[in-house]
Amino acid sequence: MLIDQASLPGSGKTVCVTGAGGFIASWMVKLLLEGGYSVKGTVRNPGDPKNGHLRELEGAEERLRLCRADLLDPDSLREAINGCDGVFHTASPVTDDPEEMVEPAVNGTKNVIIAAEEAKCRRVVFTSSIGAVYMDPNRSPDAVVDESCWSDLEFCKNTKNWYCYGKAVAEQAAWDFAKEKGVDLVVVNPVLVLGPLLQPTINASIFHILKYLTGSAKTYANSVQAYVHVRDVAQAHILVFETPSASGRYLCAESVLHRGDVVEILAKFFPEYPVPTECSDKVKPRAKPYKFSTQKLRDLGMEFISVKQCLYDTVKSLQEKGHLPLPPQPDDSLRIQS
Numbered sequence: 001m002l003i004d005q006a007s008l009p010g011s012g013k014t015v016c017v018t019g020a021g022g023f024i025a026s027w028m029v030k031l032l033l034e035g036g037y038s039v040k041g042t043v044r045n046p047g048d049p050k051n052g053h054l055r056e057l058e059g060a061e062e063r064l065r066l067c068r069a070d071l072l073d074p075d076s077l078r079e080a081i082n083g084c085d086g087v088f089h090t091a092s093p094v095t096d097d098p099e100e101m102v103e104p105a106v107n108g109t110k111n112v113i114i115a116a117e118e119a120k121c122r123r124v125v126f127t128s129s130i131g132a133v134y135m136d137p138n139r140s141p142d143a144v145v146d147e148s149c150w151s152d153l154e155f156c157k158n159t160k161n162w163y164c165y166g167k168a169v170a171e172q173a174a175w176d177f178a179k180e181k182g183v184d185l186v187v188v189n190p191v192l193v194l195g196p197l198l199q200p201t202i203n204a205s206i207f208h209i210l211k212y213l214t215g216s217a218k219t220y221a222n223s224v225q226a227y228v229h230v231r232d233v234a235q236a237h238i239l240v241f242e243t244p245s246a247s248g249r250y251l252c253a254e255s256v257l258h259r260g261d262v263v264e265i266l267a268k269f270f271p272e273y274p275v276p277t278e279c280s281d282k283v284k285p286r287a288k289p290y291k292f293s294t295q296k297l298r299d300l301g302m303e304f305i306s307v308k309q310c311l312y313d314t315v316k317s318l319q320e321k322g323h324l325p326l327p328p329q330p331d332d333s334l335r336i337q338s
Ligand SMILES: NC(=O)c1ccc[n+]([C@@H]2O[C@H](COP(=O)([O-])OP(=O)(O)OC[C@H]3O[C@@H](n4cnc5c(N)ncnc54)[C@H](OP(=O)(O)O)[C@@H]3O)[C@@H](O)[C@H]2O)c1
Pocket: 018, 019, 020, 021, 022, 023, 024, 025, 043, 044, 045, 069, 070, 071, 072, 090, 091, 092, 093, 094, 104, 108, 127, 128, 129, 130, 167, 189, 190, 191, 192, 193, 194, 203, 204, 205
């Protein structure tokens, strides 16, 4: 079907996506190009083959420009953001090493907001995290986690959860700086993101699942985790960018599962892998899922892909990219027997 480019929401608009080669940002670039936008994607090294997938996206040849930029180099960000109607600030270290995490996350975010103000961008959409929302030991187990919740910084520090600490401080800095500079900021707080990889490498959240398929995890933990599909996360960012009335934070989540549920789903879909069947904790009662609300995002028209689909798509993608062995095909087994 022939698409009338001029009728697409992004037609004639240029936006910047920071950390364009990453798991979530690659999907944003893909959906933005499909939506008719011209995209300036920042990467630390445009020549690195790990960013090659971006150039293969539909529309990339005509409307994607990769710009070299580092979060701690304000001039490089300025150059990338100049001439853009909006910025999707997604680049961030994803690590629990305090040295590597906190400064680029926090100062990088400030640098992006300053550059967006100078470029007179209409809106900045910042990728925060459930890590900036959820880590509060004093919240009642029955409380519904929503956009009003903030992680407890002291608790993050004491538990050495430097990723959540860095994301919470970076998001707070984004709000403070945007206010000071008069920049229109909207924040998306995704939970753990799964789904098909566009990039050739494996990012941190995908390891969460990979370890249950390779035999490296012999047991599963007695804990719960909320999940969301990567396409939905990218879509949510674009939705809040394109909706003028969108404001504040948006929790982006599909459902919470116990690890026991995750391994059960994986084993049913993919019985060929050594998925663990035992919980590492045989003493404490099974951890209960927490309640959360994504009403704010749903009110904008967002619908979420199911977590089962999300797990299925993740494994299929890992197989397709050669990160997991494919199950033996019927023909192969015949050959082995003969
Ligand atoms: N995946 C999840 O489950 C999840 C959940 C909630 C929130 N988030 C947030 O979503 C964002 C993207 O995460 P992801 O899962 O897509 O991770 P990812 O694949 O590791 O992507 C992170 C990106 O940030 C870039 N980056 C890191 N440090 C940088 C620096 N100093 N200067 C410039 N770029 C830098 C990386 O570039 P290089 O390729 O050059 O290293 C990479 O492109 C992050 O803000 C993360 O906190 C992720």
